[in-house]
Amino acid sequence: MSSTAERIVSRAWRVCAGLVLGALTSLPELLFCVLTGPALIAPLTRRWTFAGARWLAELERSRIARFLSSENSGDYGNDRAWRYLAARCVVGGLGAGVFVLTVLGALTGVVMLGQLLSGEAVGGGDDPRWYDPIAVVLGGTLLSFLAVQGLLGVAALDRALARHFFGPSDKERLRRRVRELTTTRAEVVEAVNTERRRIERDLHDGVQQSLVALGMVLGRARRALGSAPAPARVEELVRQAHEQSQHALNELREVTWRVYPIALETAGLEVALESLVERSTVPTSLTYALTERPDAATETVVYFVVSEAVTNAVKHSDCTRIEIEVFRNEKVITVRVTDDGVGGATPTGAGLSGLARRVAAADGTFAVESPVGGPTVVRAELPCA
Template sequence: MRRGCRTTIGLALGAVLAFAEAAYVLLTLPALAVPSARRRVFAGARLLAEVERARLARYLRNENSADYGGRRALEYLAVRCVVGGLGAGVFVLILWGAVSGLVMASQFFSGAPIGGGDPIGDDHDWYDLPAVFLLGLLLIFIAVQGLIGVATLDRRVAHRFLGPSEQDLLRRRVSQLATSRAEVIEAVNDERRRIERDLHDGVQQRLVALGMVLGRALRSKDPEHRGELVRQAHDESQQALQDLREVTWRVYPIALDSGGLEVALESLAERSSVPVTLDYALPERPGAAVETVAYFVASEAVTNAIKHAGASRIGISVTGDETMVTVRITDDGAGGAQASGGGLSGLARRVAAVDGVFTVDSPAGGPTTIEAELPCA
């Protein structure tokens, strides 16, 4: 009921505005022939269009873009005044019907003939009241359907004219794709440089240390000392294998192919030095591209929480449906993370590459929440 009243008020305001819009369009059409006056005409049209946009948003719950020019605003007003005129006609019919109903009701209770004719009491006037009642119900139904139709037209006309055209949307989409492609290339290059740095500073250094320990073992004359060096070499080899495994997981975890996102995230939680809770609630397995981005968002967020935020607990939540996957990572660390930071900016580029939305909420002192919304279609 509240929604219906709000919509009716909005349509009534639209009916009143239609007369002002029609007058503006008719009065300013001759001015379009003067080049110097067009800008002022378009500016006035945009002002009226903004009033309409605010009316639609408040009363009809219809949001429209403000990204349109004065010419499109004038075109919108030219069509909108016709729709508003239809709404005004519906309201006139409703008012006429309401007045007629009150007149007939007063005639019935006063004993006068309903709508004129023979007085009540003749043999054929018993059907007057049911006939008028049924006719009133029919008129109410037609009036309600008329208001619904005007509201639908109002929304469609605004959607058609307010906002960028299809050509503008296409150009913007091409620009977005070109930008995202460049960002993906940059993110891949950053990831390659980081992998190379990890190999050079981690695995390579351990292999050098392993070679040195083995060399000392070969030169040692003491069997006990040689055995101790061999044990050190064994420990170094195990650590080198662990570092190499970490690097390969950062390149691409094989668990994504074999078990999917849930198994990969479970492995991530098991390998973490900080307790990680996983809440996975996807009805079906998403595509490979979405799984890859979701995993790396979670992996990088967990790594940042451990290294930079000093978190003691981390939570990973994966929810969604057939059209959208939402990955949310929370931690109780120090906070202060910025989406423009080194690691997080790379994640933002990864998410943007699949038309996703990446947000970071990390006030000073924590907690930190990192969320990625990834479309599946």
Template structure:
């Protein structure tokens, strides 16, 4: 285990050293490019070509950082920012090149000193060999090696930081992108709310309203009937129909918003969901603290819609709901043993994806054909 870890550390060190050496060579190319490009910026035709070349050279640097220094950077930057990056990067690369030259000089000097010690010649061209040379030379070599390693590590960290600062979107770009995301998220939330309203209207029209119409017809027949026994039977049917209408109305109200979320919290609301489900539902809720009301609402509807899909479309025989929460994240995971094949483009799941996106969460669906289906939502608390 130790030898394997040492081997990985050695490979990583060699890869980083090779990346820094390549960066040192590229620094001279970048410095020459920046010096030759600056006068061309005064002329619009040449400026566009120069900035395009700057971006290509910056892409070479981005690839070097990703391969050798394990530093991933965005490609969302323009030619001017690429030129600014190269102007700073050539200085950092020059520092790295200087350290490599010092290492080379130290290696050559150390080899000469070792050869002089081995042959008995005085170090530095003197007449006599001093006794402390045997101690001072190795210690001086170790000190130079330590300083060289620290210098390379510093250059690598500075190389990553400079790339992170210049490559990718600026603060203004990030702000504009965030505003666009919020505007799109708001539009998606409005669309999801409208879709939910249409579904509630369909449930009321096709379910509760039809039950009430049937109830009125049965009561009307009972009022017009002459036979008391027949009237009693009709009243009994009316009572059963009212119970069905009440159950469907209760189901619709739970779909709109379960009152248990406000009074008792997410765990109790999910327990009620599991009790009302036509399939066996196992529930596991673990919270270090209760999440906010908005997150509880999103988490509940993710679980509710997933259970409804498992009943209506998946042909599942059981469903498992797992909810874990901490100070930073609430995770909701629903798994069923159905036929699979669910897609986020479906009506119900697409609405859930918009709900989760509205709170900056992440929504994933893993549903291979043949099952099982796993729906997961990660909801940030902050």
């Protein structure tokens, strides 16, 4: 048996075991709800009733997590635990009914099969009928299908009921959202500061140095004009000054493009990414599958995720090819940048950590997979309207 088949069989047995346990606990839960229902009126007995309901609910939550592979939060009120048990005993009873019918059907099938093998008529009678084998096979197949679907339905109800009741209250959801927004605000501030420092560094190390070199060349040209006639020397210095001015202009254009490319505002994200691909010094391919243009904030984040990821790959990965993918799945835009470099990229590095903060500021998720030897995959998922 293959490993995939073994996993499927193992999972099926685990789910069946979980449903059997759920069927067995449904009767105690039903008795608990019936007996403790009147106790909910008095405040003193209500506290003890909720404590017992919480204990039983935790057992159910553990069962569902272990056997049905559905993790749920333990942050729920005690009153919700009692209401969960009241609904869960119905689902457990339904599962018990499915199991009982399945066992009875299996026993009936064994009896019918024995009658067929012994040459007797199925269901009694003097002579066997020609259609008895067909009826047994078709009936057994149909009942087996219904039994499996019934068990799957009970498992789905069990998971859905747990997701509905085992979760944070509205107040806790609001508290968590406030914490998320507080963290996001801090990420926005840090991302802005990081971007400002990067711009200052680019201006200082690139444009400023080019302008300093240009000033030195012009100073030498001015001194050459004040000295003995040397037209050839002056012409050479003017040529150098012109080249240096062009270099400074290119540096400035590169910095402004990294700050905010004008193509992103005028032509959209696809054109801006195409320009980025054309300017890359490593062969780069782009797969753009967005049918509608995202909002401006999302476009900006997507562009800078791709831009920084490509820049890091070119500088540090020693790659020979980069692949960029931008696509949408329901309400999430996914960005994936893959390079065939040496790998070993750390998400805590300066560039990637800045990207993580920028994505977090947009309520997105950011991940980096970069095993030693490659490939490196930078992935960002951003919500969109």
